[in-house]
Amino acid sequence: MIPRCPNKNCSQTSSIIKSGFFFRKDDSKKIQRYRCQNCSKNFSRATQSSTYRHKKRRINSLVFKFLSSGVSQRRLALNLGVHRLTIKRKLLFWAKLANSEQKKLLQNLNQSVSFVQIDDLITIEHTKLKPLSVSLAIKADDRTILGAVVSQIPAFGHLAELSRKKYGRRKSTQKEGLNKLMEAIAPAVHPLTYFESDEHQLYPPLILKHFPGSSHQSYPSERGAVTGQGELKKIKFDPLFSINHTCAMLRANINRLFRRTWCTTKLPEMLQKHLDVYVHFHNTQLI
């Protein structure tokens, strides 16, 4: 198939002719060149590709797989023999692609999801004095991740006072985060959906606001089965097993969400991007 002319002001579609090849050293491929006879624009099959002007194309899929399999950015850079900034750029590339693919997936579900579980997973921004919350929504019957949104929360428990002393008052953006999550999943979710969650006080009003016809069941929180593994519960039947299992998968496969790790999130927006990549991996490779 002959591509369209990349010149936005050029309306001609039938004036494209083939115009030789060039050899792309990066992945040892012969790339077809084209020429538009209408506007004299030269371009190639690579021009409109999502990997246009990429260096190190060969590692793209490896980066996607390993960033979703618990490998740190620095160790990945070391093992693939590239600079860590290359890995960071690849993460940004995959996050953008993952985002648009996730939007397509939600559109394709076309309000067919009728059973949703939601939960929040706590992580940190560099120090435990600056906690973050990842609000997660899944399709409960097959554990497809519908959305994951990062928001800032104030420190709690015995660290609250120390956090205020050292960093000042930390605003909570969790309500905005949950609003964003609800808006994002709306194309996939049926208006009369059945929601399940723990007893988080923000959930009922927000579910009611975005899905007025839905029903919501909340369950009290249970203790984790193994110390440090709060997601998998020590009870015979866990009604929230699907969402807890998905949270455990996130903790096991996103390096910066590991418990007792020295790899931590430095920027919440990069955690969001890493989550977007994992969500795409999870929904396409594991479901």
Ligand SMILES: [Zn+2]
């Ligand atoms: Zn043209």
